[in-house]
Amino acid sequence: MDASLRSAQRLLDRWAPTARSTDGFGPTLETLPRPGESPRLVPARTVEGGPVRARRVPGAPEVAFGAFLDGTQQTHVLRHECTVPIVFGTAAAVVRVRRNRRLVTWGRGPLRDGRFYVPRALVSDAFWTQVAGLGAMDTGAHLGPDDQGIAPDGVHPTSLAERALHFVQAKREQLERTLAEDWCRTERSPLYIDGGISGSETVARAPCSVGVVKAHRTLYVGPDDLPVLATLGAGERTTAFRLAVGRRTPVLSWYLRCRHAPGREPTWGLVRVEVAELDAAAVTARADEVSRWVLAETAPLALPDPRWHALAYGIRDCEEFLRAIM
Amino acid sequence: MSGTGPDGNGRAPGEPAAWPGTGDARPPLGRVVATERRPNTPHEFHFWTALDASVGIGTIVRVEGRHAINGQIPTVYGVVVEGFGYTDLQSPLYDVLSADGSPAQASRAATERTEIRLYTAAVLRQIPEEPLQPVPIGDVFLATDEDVACALRMDAYLARSGIPIGLYHAGGTDAPVYLDADFLLGPEAAHLTVTGVSGLATKTSAVEWLLASIFTHFPAEKGSIAAVCFNVKGPDLCFLDQPSVDLSDADRALYAQLAVAPDPFANVRYFAPYTPRGYALNTLRSHEALAHNVAPLVWGLREVMQFADVLLTREDLDAKADALVDFIREMVVGRQFTDGMLPRAYEVQSFADLDEWFRDVLRALEKHNQESWRTHHVATIRKIRNRLSNIAQRCAGLVTNDARVSDLPWGSFVDRTVYVIDVANLEEDAQDLIFARVVSKLREHLERRDLGVNHVVVFVDELNKYAPGDGPDTYVRKMLLDLAERGRYLGLVLFGAQQFRSQVHRRVVGNAGTALFGRMDADELATPGYAVLSPAVRTRLATLEKGQLMVRHPHFTQPIFVRFPRPPVLSGRIGAERFPQAAETSLEGAVTRSLRVLDPGITLEWVKGVTALYEPAEILRARANTERERPTDVRAYFKAQFRAVVPPKPVVSQPLGVPIRAAPTDDPYGF
DSSP states (O other): OOOOHHHHHHHHHHTTSSSSEEEESOOGGSSSSOOOOEEEEEEEESSSSSSEEEEOOOOOOOOOOOEEEEEEEEEEEEETTTTTTEEEEEEEEEEEETTTTTEOTTTTTTEEEEEEEGGGGSSSSSHHHHHHTTOOEESSSSSTOOOSSSSOOOOOOGHHHHHHHHHHHHHHHHHHHHHHHHHHHOOOEEEEEEEEEOHHHHHHHHEEEEEEEEOOOOESOOOOHHHHHOOOOOTTTEEEEEEOOOTTOEEEEEEEEEEEOOTSOOTTEEEEEEEEOOHHHHHHHHHHHHHHHHHHHTTTTTTTTTTTTTHHHHHHHHHHHHHHHO | OOOOTTTTOOOOOTSSSOOOOHHHOOOEEEEEEEOOOOSOOOOOEEEEOTTTTOOOOTTTEEEOOSSOOBOOOEEEEEEEEEEEESSSSSHHHHHHHHHHTTTHHHHOSSOOEEEEEEEEEEEEEEEESSOOOOOSEEEEEEEEEHHHHHHGGGGHHHHHHHEEEEEEETTTTEEEEEEEEHHHHHSBBBBBBEOOOOOOOOOHHHHHHHHEEEEEEHHGGGGGGGEEEESSSSSTTTTSSOOOOOHHHHHHHHHHHHTTTOOSSSSSSEOOOTTSSSSSBBOOOOOOGGGGEEEOOOOOOOHTTTTTHHHSSSTTOOOOHHHHHHHHIIIBTTEEOOOOSSSEEEEEHHHHHHHHHHHHHHHHHTTTTEEEETTTTTHHHHHHHHHHHHHHTBBBBBBSSSSSSSSOOOTTOOOEEEEEEEOTSSSSHHHHHHHHHHHHHHHHHHHHHOOOSSEEEESOOHHHSSSSSSSOOOHHHHHHHHHHHHHHHTTEEEEESSSOGGGHHHHHHHHSSSSEESSSHHHHTGGGGGGTTTTTHHHHHOOOOOEEEEEEOOOOOOEEEEEEOOBBBBOOHHHHHSOOOOOOOOOHHHHHHHHHOOOOOOOOOHHHHTTTTHHHHHHHHHHHHHHHHHHHSSSHHHHHOOOOOOOOOOOOOOOOOOOOOEEEETOOOOO
């Protein structure tokens, strides 16, 4: 456990001595089972002409990424003020830049944030005053334009904890976005971002940012295209498509199979790549180029991480770095 | 944070003059780490560094603690004894998979795995020394010159009695390392052993260098010092007074840093017995150009009898024989001896006299039909006569039948002088006799404080042979043990060298306060005596370059690696090429060579003319007397040693007298 978490624990001992204590720090909320997003298919419009089909990436893998970006978070319920969970969340993000084939931290170092996540309306004024002085975040506030706040039945302790978790997640995304935007403003070499890039307009439009998504609960293909995806060979990509989700910035995307996957589940070794939109005439060349970059990051392996088949070593290095400093 | 400066260790442009909170201008080299499975202790700690940090086995580092103890920030000095390097790879198979089984492909990977250099250091010193606590977490710095002095506790004796042994070199730091004269040459501790494989210029070179350092830096207020070196093999020590021809600039720089002049020994005297024929000295230093300081080593009965035990085996020397030897030593040799049973008075001065005395005793016993004389049985007398009489044959060249003696200058040893005794070509018995007598005499004179110097370093190579850990308890081993255990009180210091320390008697090596190690044999390093060293230190010992040593000294809590320069003297190998051994010559040639040292004008023809009429024994005696007396007029003195001999005159034919008239055959009366 990190020092800030212990400090938070000590502060709570002082401010809320009667609060119901948890049994130690316990597992983080991120590790607890929770209902996830339902798997779904969302067909997207291809931009290379024709339906979704497999395309072999021409040429040898090419080392081009100058850096890798990833973030992480840890959320703990430290106490319960009556039934209200007092959550302490830590989020961090880092860019690890590659110099002489070794990864070192870029710029001013990682971004870290640790604070209390408490629904203001559900705790005493005195307690809120104390934690607010340390920058506590009110989890009763709206998380985004689509967020309705705490529903009447949302005061269930578990719901409140999950809501806090979403706030911590948003903080992590904000840190990642900050770093990505800094990179795009100051650097030229391509940045390998773990996850999508459409959350930030600056990043989504930057030619140097490449988002690589490993999770596939939402597949941006139609039911008829699934066989293409399932039989995609190593070093092959799908036809590129335009991805425009809600208020997010539209980006160019395609699926890429990084490793041979005979006999494995369909998404094994599969990543979805996001880059900034560009003219239709340049899409194929761009998709092939970036695919070569991504394929170059398949070695060294990110083992023993269970996601090693789709996880770049540079991203694993970011995770290990953040784990060391959290 | 962990990176070094652009010069490897120095300060990069723009870096602060002093690293925050440390007073050190250089950035930290590493950082102490401790885990539950690998905790720090008061005697050991672990730290990691950048991959390109100038750290290796033997590097001295300084740890700056972060929290004050009793108001003082702790500083810990340590020496690296082990190193580890690993990556985040959990199984080698992962690397194979990464590269599809192709090593070439692995080396082309875009990113190299995260890698660590983790070192283990043994604590040399903690400040404050109390309370003694586990090494704190903190920044690790390369040791500076001052740090090295402090870490090795040299600050306590540097100004008083420091003897440079070499240069500690690591990461841009070149710090002289000093031994404490009080712990090297007594009285606090003493003695030194040097261990290393043969032929790598470690043992002899190290001792030659150290003697030069001692002669330069031994404090005058501690008295005078000399060295007695036994040259036991080849020409190793035969050219100590000749300058080296292969000193490099680096060597000269080392000499300058260690404040020792790169000059050969100014005062060296050589001693060697004669060859068994007795004509020439039995040494590789027989070149005429080097003869000026070579003297014969010749002993007679009186010198040998005191150490007869050395030459008598355990089987010979039972109680009865021992009693008879004691009797002869105490009552016969060098005294007027009379006995009612013997025909005359005796004054036994030489082996020849002794043999005559034995002969008369045995004859008397036969004449009187007795089996014992003065409680000594006739068989014992015969045995001891046999054993003692052949000593001169067994040690021919060293021991003479007559009474002439040429010995070391007992009582007039000179400060900062090396006395080399060349025993390389002698039989084992003669070597043993020389070791025993020389060391015993040194001890006697130092006890009486009349040797001429206050301290003597005795250098003996091949201690494996002379003081082995197993085998029979020889007189020489007993003498070396005695020297090792009690010599330091007298100022008698043993510098021993051996290839296999494990095979030297443990009381000899155990009493050596200082130990030097050159490159070691792997088999030797596998013996239990080296178990205290880490595997990495043992590996370094097995791969040490020429000119590198590992030093153990009472002030150093851990062994330290140093560099030392080539010795300032001509090496034995080169010396033997430059000054080849003089060929075995005739008696007259050998005498000429000896006398030329005293009078360069003497010629072979002159010697032949003087010695033509005399027996070899007489000629050798005359040479010995002349060498001993070193007269002003060498020619006259040498000639005077011979008895007068009337030269034979040729027979002149003389005319016969008047022949006697022949008698007539028919006149038998001659009328």
